[in-house]
Amino acid sequence: xxxxxxxxxxxxxxxxxxxxxxxxxxxxxxxxxxxxxxxxxxxxxxxxxxxxxxxxxxxxxxxxxxxxxxxxxxxxxxxxxxxxxxxxxxxxxxxxxxxxxxxxxxxxxxxxxxxxxxxxxxxxxxxxxxxxxxxxxxxxxxxxxxxxxxxxxxxxxxxxxxxxxxxxxxxxxxxxxxxxxxxxxxxxxxxxxxxxxxxxx
Amino acid sequence: xxxxxxxxxxxxxxxxxxxxxxxxxxxxxxxxxxxxxxxxxxxxxxxxxxxxxxxxxxxxxxxxxxxxxxxxxxxxxxxxxxxxxxxxxxxxxxxxxxxxxxxxxxxxxxxxxxxxxxxxxxxxxxxxxxxxxxxxxxxxxxxxxxxxxxxxxxxxxxxxxxxxxxxxxxxxxxxxxxxxxxxxxxxxxxxxxxxxxxxxx
DNA sequence: CGAAACGTTGACCGTTTTCAATTACAGTGG
DNA sequence: CCACTGTAATTGAAAACGGTCAACGTTTCG
Numbered sequence: 001x002x003x004x005x006x007x008x009x010x011x012x013x014x015x016x017x018x019x020x021x022x023x024x025x026x027x028x029x030x031x032x033x034x035x036x037x038x039x040x041x042x043x044x045x046x047x048x049x050x051x052x053x054x055x056x057x058x059x060x061x062x063x064x065x066x067x068x069x070x071x072x073x074x075x076x077x078x079x080x081x082x083x084x085x086x087x088x089x090x091x092x093x094x095x096x097x098x099x100x101x102x103x104x105x106x107x108x109x110x111x112x113x114x115x116x117x118x119x120x121x122x123x124x125x126x127x128x129x130x131x132x133x134x135x136x137x138x139x140x141x142x143x144x145x146x147x148x149x150x151x152x153x154x155x156x157x158x159x160x161x162x163x164x165x166x167x168x169x170x171x172x173x174x175x176x177x178x179x180x181x182x183x184x185x186x187x188x189x190x191x192x193x194x195x196x197x198x199x200x201x
Numbered sequence: 202x203x204x205x206x207x208x209x210x211x212x213x214x215x216x217x218x219x220x221x222x223x224x225x226x227x228x229x230x231x232x233x234x235x236x237x238x239x240x241x242x243x244x245x246x247x248x249x250x251x252x253x254x255x256x257x258x259x260x261x262x263x264x265x266x267x268x269x270x271x272x273x274x275x276x277x278x279x280x281x282x283x284x285x286x287x288x289x290x291x292x293x294x295x296x297x298x299x300x301x302x303x304x305x306x307x308x309x310x311x312x313x314x315x316x317x318x319x320x321x322x323x324x325x326x327x328x329x330x331x332x333x334x335x336x337x338x339x340x341x342x343x344x345x346x347x348x349x350x351x352x353x354x355x356x357x358x359x360x361x362x363x364x365x366x367x368x369x370x371x372x373x374x375x376x377x378x379x380x381x382x383x384x385x386x387x388x389x390x391x392x393x394x395x396x397x398x399x400x401x402x
Numbered sequence: 403c404g405a406a407a408c409g410t411t412g413a414c415c416g417t418t419t420t421c422a423a424t425t426a427c428a429g430t431g432g
Numbered sequence: 433c434c435a436c437t438g439t440a441a442t443t444g445a446a447a448a449c450g451g452t453c454a455a456c457g458t459t460t461c462g
Contacts, residue, residue, distance in 0.1 A: 052351040053399040057342050058332075060325040071318040074311075102311060109310040110275075110303060116317035117272040123324035124261040130331045130369055131259075133451075135418070141258050150253040159440060168331055173418055175442055198254040334419075336450070360408060374450055376410055 003122065004115035005039045005067040008093055010101045010108050017092040021045075027082035027090065034072035036092045040064050043088025049080040061085065070116070073099055130168050135177040140186065142167050143196050152196040204323065205316035206240045206268040209294055211302045211309050218293040222246075228283035228291065235273035237293045241265050244289025250281040262286065271317070274300055331369050336378040341387065343368050344397050353397040 008016065018041070021027055027038065030050055038045075040062045047059040047068060059080050062068040072078055073095055102109040125145055132138040142163075146154045156163075160178070164171040181187045188195040209217065219242075222228055228239065231251055239246075241263045248260040248269060260281050263269040273279055274296055303310040326346055333339040343364075347355045357364075361379070365372040382388045389396040 049346075051345055051348065051353050051397075053353055053397070055345065055353075055397075055399060057326075057345040058329050059322075060329050071315075071322045074315040074318065102314065103307050106304050106307055106310060109307060109314060113303070113310060113314045113317055114272075114275040116314060116321055117275065120317055120320050120324065121260070121272045123321065123328060125258075127324060127328055127331070128259050128261050130328070133417085144252055144256065144258040145250075147252065152252050152254055152256075161440060165332075170419060171441080172420085172443085176418090179442085196254070196256075198256065334449085362408065371451060372409080373411085373452080377450090380410080 003066050004118045005065065006115055007037075007067070007070075007098065007112050008039055008091055010112065011093045011097045015094055015097045017094075019090045019092045021084040021088050021090065023084055023086045023088075025084050027084065028069070028078045030078055030081050032078050034069075034075055034078055034095055036094050037067065037069050037072055037098060038062075038082075038093070039067045039091045041089040041091055044085040045082050045088055045090070046085050047080045047082050073102075126166070135169055135173050136181050136186075138167060138169065139174065139177050140181065140196065143187065143194055147196055151198060154194045154196075156192045156194065204267050205319045206266065207316055208238075208268070208271075208299065208313050209240055209292055211313065212294045212298045216295055216298045218295075220291045220293045222285040222289050222291065224285055224287045224289075226285050228285065229270070229279045231279055231282050233279050235270075235276055235279055235296055237295050238268065238270050238273055238299060239263075239283075239294070240268045240292045242290040242292055245286040246283050246289055246291070247286050248281045248283050274303075327367070336370055336374050337382050337387075339368060339370065340375065340378050341382065341397065344388065344395055348397055352399060355395045355397075357393045357395065 017036075019027070019038075021043075027045060028035075042064055044064075045062045045068060047062065048056050049059050050056045060068065062082075069078065069082065102112055129138060129141055129145070132141055143154050144152060148154075160174050161171045164174040167174070169177070178187070178189065182189055186197055186199065188197055218237075220228070220239075222244075228246060229236075243265055245265075246263045246269060248263065249257050250260050251257045261269065263283075270279065270283065303313055330339060330342055330346070333342055344355050345353060349355075361375050362372045365375040368375070370378070379388070379390065383390055387398055387400065389398055
């Protein structure tokens with residue numbers, strides 16, 4: 001996705017480690033001492049918290065482009081497991097390096113804060129999106145969030161199947177809703193581009 | 202909610218402004234020069250982005266305890282409208298002061314980053330929660346996220362009605378699901394406390 | 403004490419999920 | 433170069449679940 005992971009640039013390139021994890025393999029375990037923060041380059045990593053009673057809760061699934069365990073910077077131990085759902089490639093930034101960079105340079109820490117603030121904004125918007133029950137409206141709102149230009153248009157850089165998961169609908173529901181939106185003249189679709197049409201008023 | 206808004210403490214108390222906005226009144230408008238970041242003390246503030254074509258998208262609804270427009274720190278203009286949904290009381294932290302505090306003290310900016318990272322983690326978890334379709338499972342997951350102790354227990358500090366909105370269910374659905382969970386012996390309810398029972402395996 | 407919230411439950415309806423099947427298409431290896 | 437495999441895109445039908453509307457008891461608080 002397009003989450004802000006530019007903080008990776010705050011660490012000297014030669015200190016970054018490319019790590020490959022096989023499906024099912026753990027990147028770290030809850031309780032492990034925190035040694036690094038990560039970015040997913042390929043694949044998916046599932047974060048799961050274990051409770052005292054043995055049960056667990058899913059916290060997040062980090063996908064290509066997503067950072068994860070940023071909060072590890074401020075904690076001594078990881079508070080959840082990170083397990084690859086499929087074979088994955090990660091960039092690993094040593095906690096000490098990143099922390100040092102942030103402490104040394106106020107501009108770096110501001111840049112870091114900026115990326116996090118951006119992400120907070122994005123996540124809030126995605127959450128708000130989920131409050132829209134009707135599939136067509138939800139998709140329309142998503143399109144508007146992504147859109148730019150007049151009329152608002154979106155270039156699709158990934159399959160609807162994937163977008164469906166992000167929006168919180170099955171792909172079938174997405175296709176049906178898209179068909180309905182197009183039928184109603186609310187959007188227009190063509191080769192990797194969707195235009196949001198403004199209803200005449 | 203319990204979102205991390207401790208950054209308000211980074212600004213000198215006498216520089217903070219308590220601002221009252223009536224229902225329907227705007228805190229700021231999209232395009233206005235950014236002058237402050239906010240925290241909601243009472244009421245609700247709705248953030249809405251307007252598109253070039255005149256339509257709009259809801260970005261967020263900030264509630265008591267929530268901060269909003271943190272990203273304004275890094276932007277010259279607000280990128281959305283902030284309008285009170287009901288009469289609201291806000292704490293307004295001047296952008297210049299907060300920014301100065303962050304630039305002056307590396308510890309302050311790290312603390313700020315920490316709060317944002319915490320919020321990112323929380324928001325991701327809430328988003329993940331929404332991927333759980335079944336109401337009882339969703340509530341159970343929410344309870345586990347809030348829970349502490351063995352067996353996991355949650356002290357309820359606010360009405361289910363409000364929790365329902367956060368979880369993304371109607372209050373009716375919540376009550377039905379709670380009843381079902383209790384009936385199935387998966388939770389136990391008593392005066393403001395819910396215990397999550399571990400099914401025997 | 404009375405008005406609001408909150409809590410709870412029932413019935414019905416609509417939408418989405420599920421399950422299933424089909425087409426299109428890109429990449430792979432023989 | 434083509435058969436083959438896997439993913440993406442579509443559409444159909446039926447079931448399930450939550451939303452909505454309604455009604456009512458309860459608690460809270462001015």
